[in-house]
Amino acid sequence: MADALAGVLSGDPHRIWQASWDIIGTRDKNVLEHLRLALPAIERATANIELGGMISPNRDALVHALDKVRNYRAWKCWCDDYRRLLAFDPTREEERGHVRVLGQSLSGWPVTYECECTVCGKEFRVDEGEHHARWWQWTPR
Numbered sequence: 001m002a003d004a005l006a007g008v009l010s011g012d013p014h015r016i017w018q019a020s021w022d023i024i025g026t027r028d029k030n031v032l033e034h035l036r037l038a039l040p041a042i043e044r045a046t047a048n049i050e051l052g053g054m055i056s057p058n059r060d061a062l063v064h065a066l067d068k069v070r071n072y073r074a075w076k077c078w079c080d081d082y083r084r085l086l087a088f089d090p091t092r093e094e095e096r097g098h099v100r101v102l103g104q105s106l107s108g109w110p111v112t113y114e115c116e117c118t119v120c121g122k123e124f125r126v127d128e129g130e131h132h133a134r135w136w137q138w139t140p141r
Contacts, residue, residue, distance in 0.1 A: 004031065005038055008062070009045045017051055017058045023065035024085070027078050027098075035069045042066065056133075079117040079138075082124065086135035090115050090126045099124075114141075 007019025023035065051058035064085050075081070078098065082088050090113045093099045102114040113126040123141040128134065
Protein backbone atom coordinates (compact mmCIF):
# COMPACT_ATOMS: atom_id res chain seq x y z
CA MET A 1 0.00 0.00 0.00
CA ALA A 2 3.06 2.21 -0.14
CA ASP A 3 1.87 2.54 -3.71
CA ALA A 4 -1.10 4.57 -2.44
CA LEU A 5 1.18 7.15 -0.86
CA ALA A 6 3.43 7.23 -3.92
CA GLY A 7 0.33 7.55 -6.10
CA VAL A 8 -1.18 10.53 -4.30
CA LEU A 9 2.21 12.24 -4.18
CA SER A 10 3.00 11.50 -7.85
CA GLY A 11 1.47 14.57 -9.48
CA ASP A 12 -0.10 12.25 -12.09
CA PRO A 13 -3.90 12.68 -12.13
CA HIS A 14 -4.57 9.04 -13.07
CA ARG A 15 -2.27 7.68 -10.35
CA ILE A 16 -3.83 10.03 -7.78
CA TRP A 17 -7.33 8.84 -8.76
CA GLN A 18 -6.32 5.16 -8.62
CA ALA A 19 -4.55 5.62 -5.27
CA SER A 20 -7.66 7.35 -3.92
CA TRP A 21 -9.74 4.27 -4.72
CA ASP A 22 -7.10 2.02 -3.15
CA ILE A 23 -7.36 4.09 0.04
CA ILE A 24 -11.15 3.97 -0.03
CA GLY A 25 -11.00 0.18 -0.31
CA THR A 26 -8.45 -0.54 2.40
CA ARG A 27 -9.16 -1.61 5.95
CA ASP A 28 -5.50 -1.75 6.91
CA LYS A 29 -5.03 0.53 9.93
CA ASN A 30 -1.25 0.61 9.48
CA VAL A 31 -1.66 1.94 5.95
CA LEU A 32 -4.24 4.51 7.02
CA GLU A 33 -2.08 5.66 9.91
CA HIS A 34 0.95 6.01 7.60
CA LEU A 35 -1.18 8.11 5.25
CA ARG A 36 -2.55 10.16 8.16
CA LEU A 37 0.99 11.16 9.11
CA ALA A 38 1.59 12.20 5.49
CA LEU A 39 -1.62 14.27 5.14
CA PRO A 40 0.09 17.69 5.00
CA ALA A 41 2.36 16.49 2.19
CA ILE A 42 -0.55 14.84 0.37
CA GLU A 43 -2.67 17.97 0.59
CA ARG A 44 0.16 20.14 -0.75
CA ALA A 45 0.91 17.69 -3.57
CA THR A 46 -2.70 17.43 -4.74
CA ALA A 47 -4.01 20.96 -4.10
CA ASN A 48 -3.66 22.38 -7.60
CA ILE A 49 -3.87 19.29 -9.78
CA GLU A 50 -6.82 18.97 -12.15
CA LEU A 51 -8.07 15.40 -11.74
CA GLY A 52 -10.75 15.45 -14.43
CA GLY A 53 -13.86 13.31 -14.47
CA MET A 54 -16.78 13.17 -16.86
CA ILE A 55 -19.82 12.21 -14.78
CA SER A 56 -18.56 13.29 -11.42
CA PRO A 57 -15.29 14.99 -10.54
CA ASN A 58 -12.44 12.56 -9.88
CA ARG A 59 -11.46 14.87 -7.03
CA ASP A 60 -14.50 13.49 -5.14
CA ALA A 61 -12.65 10.17 -4.74
CA LEU A 62 -9.57 11.96 -3.39
CA VAL A 63 -11.65 14.05 -0.99
CA HIS A 64 -13.42 10.91 0.26
CA ALA A 65 -10.14 9.00 0.63
CA LEU A 66 -8.49 11.79 2.61
CA ASP A 67 -11.59 12.18 4.77
CA LYS A 68 -11.38 8.46 5.53
CA VAL A 69 -7.71 8.83 6.48
CA ARG A 70 -8.57 11.74 8.80
CA ASN A 71 -11.59 10.15 10.46
CA TYR A 72 -11.43 6.34 10.37
CA ARG A 73 -10.27 6.16 14.00
CA ALA A 74 -13.56 7.72 15.15
CA TRP A 75 -15.70 5.11 13.37
CA LYS A 76 -17.36 2.34 15.36
CA CYS A 77 -16.87 -0.05 12.44
CA TRP A 78 -15.59 -0.06 8.86
CA CYS A 79 -19.20 -0.21 7.66
CA ASP A 80 -19.66 3.39 8.87
CA ASP A 81 -18.10 4.35 5.52
CA TYR A 82 -20.86 2.75 3.43
CA ARG A 83 -23.32 5.60 3.90
CA ARG A 84 -20.78 8.23 2.86
CA LEU A 85 -20.18 7.12 -0.73
CA LEU A 86 -22.45 5.62 -3.39
CA ALA A 87 -19.69 3.35 -4.75
CA PHE A 88 -19.82 0.31 -2.45
CA ASP A 89 -21.25 -2.56 -4.52
CA PRO A 90 -22.72 -5.10 -2.04
CA THR A 91 -21.71 -8.08 -4.18
CA ARG A 92 -18.11 -6.86 -4.30
CA GLU A 93 -18.17 -6.19 -0.55
CA GLU A 94 -19.42 -9.75 -0.01
CA GLU A 95 -16.58 -11.14 -2.20
CA ARG A 96 -14.12 -9.24 0.02
CA GLY A 97 -15.72 -10.78 3.12
CA HIS A 98 -16.88 -7.42 4.43
CA VAL A 99 -20.62 -8.15 4.35
CA ARG A 100 -23.02 -11.01 3.89
CA VAL A 101 -25.83 -10.50 1.40
CA LEU A 102 -28.84 -11.84 3.30
CA GLY A 103 -31.26 -11.35 0.44
CA GLN A 104 -31.95 -9.45 -2.69
CA SER A 105 -35.11 -8.33 -4.43
CA LEU A 106 -34.98 -8.71 -8.19
CA SER A 107 -38.67 -7.91 -8.63
CA GLY A 108 -38.02 -4.56 -10.22
CA TRP A 109 -35.63 -1.70 -10.55
CA PRO A 110 -33.82 -0.73 -8.55
CA VAL A 111 -32.49 -3.94 -7.07
CA THR A 112 -32.60 -3.93 -3.28
CA TYR A 113 -30.18 -5.91 -1.12
CA GLU A 114 -30.34 -6.80 2.55
CA CYS A 115 -26.80 -6.97 3.92
CA GLU A 116 -25.08 -7.61 7.23
CA CYS A 117 -21.62 -6.35 8.20
CA THR A 118 -19.31 -9.28 8.99
CA VAL A 119 -17.47 -7.21 11.61
CA CYS A 120 -20.23 -5.69 13.77
CA GLY A 121 -23.40 -7.38 12.53
CA LYS A 122 -25.16 -4.11 11.56
CA GLU A 123 -27.77 -4.67 8.87
CA PHE A 124 -28.34 -2.44 5.87
CA ARG A 125 -30.88 -2.01 3.14
CA VAL A 126 -28.92 -1.27 -0.03
CA ASP A 127 -30.74 0.28 -2.97
CA GLU A 128 -29.02 0.01 -6.34
CA GLY A 129 -29.61 2.67 -8.92
CA GLU A 130 -28.21 3.99 -12.13
CA HIS A 131 -27.92 7.44 -13.65
CA HIS A 132 -24.97 7.43 -16.06
CA ALA A 133 -23.26 5.00 -13.64
CA ARG A 134 -24.38 2.38 -11.14
CA TRP A 135 -24.55 3.39 -7.51
CA TRP A 136 -25.58 1.86 -4.18
CA GLN A 137 -27.19 3.69 -1.28
CA TRP A 138 -26.65 2.00 2.10
CA THR A 139 -29.24 2.66 4.80
CA PRO A 140 -28.84 1.15 8.27
CA ARG A 141 -31.85 -0.89 9.40
